[in-house]
Amino acid sequence: MKNILEIKDLSYQVGDNKILKHINLQVESGQYLTFIGPSGSGKSTLMRIVASMLTATSGDVVFDGKSIKDYEPTKYRQRVSYAFQQPTLFGKTVKDNLEFPFLVRNQEYDQKKAISALEMVNLDESYINKSVNDISGGEKQRIALLRNLLFRPEILITDEVTTGLDTENKEIVHQMLEKFNKEDQMTILRVTHDESEIEHAAHKITIKDGEMI
Amino acid sequence: MSNNLTVSNTTLVWGFGLVLVALVIGYREKLGINKDVLIGVARAIVQLSIVGYILKFVIKTDDNWLTMACFVIIVINASWNAGKRGNGIPKAFRNSLLAISVGTVVTLGTLVLTGSIKFVPEQIVPVTGMIASNIMVAIGLCYRNMLQTFTDREQQVLEKLALGADIKLASIDILRDSIKSGMQPTIDSIKTLGLVSLPGMMSGLIFAGVDPVKAIKYQIMVTFMLLASTGLGSIISCYLGYREFYNQQKQLNSKLLQ
Incomplete structure (x- = not known):
C-alpha cells in the first residue's frame, strides 16, 4: 500500500508552549488509525494541522506526494475532511446541511444522493425537511458526519465524534465508518477517549505531552 | 426667504x-x-x-479647490473614526476610507449630476458631512456586528472551512447580518420620518424660513441619499473587512475574536 499521508518532523507551539514536538508518522492508504492519549496531549492539534485548520510551526505534512502548503486549502479540505466533536448544524433544516457540501463544490443539490446518505445512518427521508432544533444529539452528530461523507474524502479525521452519544448512536457511526474504510478504502484517523473504541482499535498511536510514544 | x-x-x-x-x-x-x-x-x-x-x-x-479640500478632510476624518470602531480589525482605516469615499462620491455625484444640489460650498460641504457621518456610523455598526458574530459563530465557521468551504461561503451569513446591521438604523429612521422625527435638514430649512413643502422635498432627497450611501458603505466595508478574519491559508484568525 502506498503512503497517502506523511507527517515529517512536525512541531507546533504557541508562544513558549510546545504543544507538538517532532512528530513523524506515515499513514498508508486505507488505514484506520486510532489516536489515544490524555486530554491536552496534542491529539486534536495534530489532527487540525493535518486538516489544514492550523499551520505547523515547523515540519511538514505531505498528502498524496505533495506538501500541504502546495495545495489550495479548500480543495485540500475537500479531500482530507475533519469532523468535530460537538458539531453545530447550519441553517434551519437538515436539508440546509446536506446541501452544504454541494454548495462547496458548486454543484447542483442532489436530493436522491442526500436521502440515500440519510439512510446510511438509519435516518429516513422524512428527516430532510426537519428543523435542526427538532432532532436529538445523536441524530445531529450523524447528520453532521454526512456533511463530511456525502462526497467521499480520501482521509476522514474524526475528533471524538462519538463522545456523548448513546450506545445505539455510537454503533451506527462505527458501522458506517467501518463500511467506508473496508469498502471504499477510505483512510480514517480517529481521536478517541472511548474505552471500547480503544479496545477494539487495530492500530493505535499514543500521543503524550506533544510527543508520539 | x-x-x-x-x-x-x-x-x-x-x-x-x-x-x-x-x-x-x-x-x-x-x-x-x-x-x-x-x-x-x-x-x-x-x-x-x-x-x-x-x-x-x-x-x-467660493473656491472649488477649497470645497474639495473640505470634502477630503471630512472623508478622512470620518474614515479615521470609523476605523477606530474596527476595534483591532486590520486595515480598518484603509477599508473605511475606501467605503466612505465611494459612498460619498457616488451619492454626492448623483445629486450634483441630477441637479438636486449645486456644486457650491454651502451645499457640498454640509451634504458631504451628512453623508460621511452616516456612513461612518453604519461602518462602525458593521464592524461591531462582524466582530461579535464571528466570535459567536466561531465553531460554525470552523466547521464550514473544514468541509472545504471558501472563506466567503463560510462567512456569508455573518456578512449578510453585518451589512443589515449597518443599514438598519437608516431604514428604521425612514419608517418614522414625519411621524416621530422632523429630521435636521428639513427642520433647518423650515427654521430658515423655507416653505415646508419645499423642505420636505429636500428631506426626501436626503432620505434617498442616506439609504444609498449607508448601503454602499456597509457593503464595501463588510466585503473588505471579513477577509481580515482569515489568514492566507484560509484559516480563521482566532486572535481577532473577542
Whole structure:
C-alpha cells in the first residue's frame, strides 16, 4: 500500500508552549488509525494541522506526494475532511446541511444522493425537511458526519465524534465508518477517549505531552 | 426667504441653563457624568465655533479647490473614526476610507449630476458631512456586528472551512447580518420620518424660513441619499473587512475574536 499521508518532523507551539514536538508518522492508504492519549496531549492539534485548520510551526505534512502548503486549502479540505466533536448544524433544516457540501463544490443539490446518505445512518427521508432544533444529539452528530461523507474524502479525521452519544448512536457511526474504510478504502484517523473504541482499535498511536510514544 | 433666526450670544448664555439641568441631575443622582458633560459641552462650543468660522470663510471664498479640500478632510476624518470602531480589525482605516469615499462620491455625484444640489460650498460641504457621518456610523455598526458574530459563530465557521468551504461561503451569513446591521438604523429612521422625527435638514430649512413643502422635498432627497450611501458603505466595508478574519491559508484568525 502506498503512503497517502506523511507527517515529517512536525512541531507546533504557541508562544513558549510546545504543544507538538517532532512528530513523524506515515499513514498508508486505507488505514484506520486510532489516536489515544490524555486530554491536552496534542491529539486534536495534530489532527487540525493535518486538516489544514492550523499551520505547523515547523515540519511538514505531505498528502498524496505533495506538501500541504502546495495545495489550495479548500480543495485540500475537500479531500482530507475533519469532523468535530460537538458539531453545530447550519441553517434551519437538515436539508440546509446536506446541501452544504454541494454548495462547496458548486454543484447542483442532489436530493436522491442526500436521502440515500440519510439512510446510511438509519435516518429516513422524512428527516430532510426537519428543523435542526427538532432532532436529538445523536441524530445531529450523524447528520453532521454526512456533511463530511456525502462526497467521499480520501482521509476522514474524526475528533471524538462519538463522545456523548448513546450506545445505539455510537454503533451506527462505527458501522458506517467501518463500511467506508473496508469498502471504499477510505483512510480514517480517529481521536478517541472511548474505552471500547480503544479496545477494539487495530492500530493505535499514543500521543503524550506533544510527543508520539 | 424670511429670516427669523434670533440666536445670539446672549440667548446662548441663557440656553446654557439647560446644561445646568443635566449637571444637577448628574450631581443629585451621583451618576459621575458631570466631568464628561462639561468636557463635551466645552468641546462642542470650541469645535462648532471653529467649524462655523471655517465654513464662513469657505462659503465666502467660493473656491472649488477649497470645497474639495473640505470634502477630503471630512472623508478622512470620518474614515479615521470609523476605523477606530474596527476595534483591532486590520486595515480598518484603509477599508473605511475606501467605503466612505465611494459612498460619498457616488451619492454626492448623483445629486450634483441630477441637479438636486449645486456644486457650491454651502451645499457640498454640509451634504458631504451628512453623508460621511452616516456612513461612518453604519461602518462602525458593521464592524461591531462582524466582530461579535464571528466570535459567536466561531465553531460554525470552523466547521464550514473544514468541509472545504471558501472563506466567503463560510462567512456569508455573518456578512449578510453585518451589512443589515449597518443599514438598519437608516431604514428604521425612514419608517418614522414625519411621524416621530422632523429630521435636521428639513427642520433647518423650515427654521430658515423655507416653505415646508419645499423642505420636505429636500428631506426626501436626503432620505434617498442616506439609504444609498449607508448601503454602499456597509457593503464595501463588510466585503473588505471579513477577509481580515482569515489568514492566507484560509484559516480563521482566532486572535481577532473577542
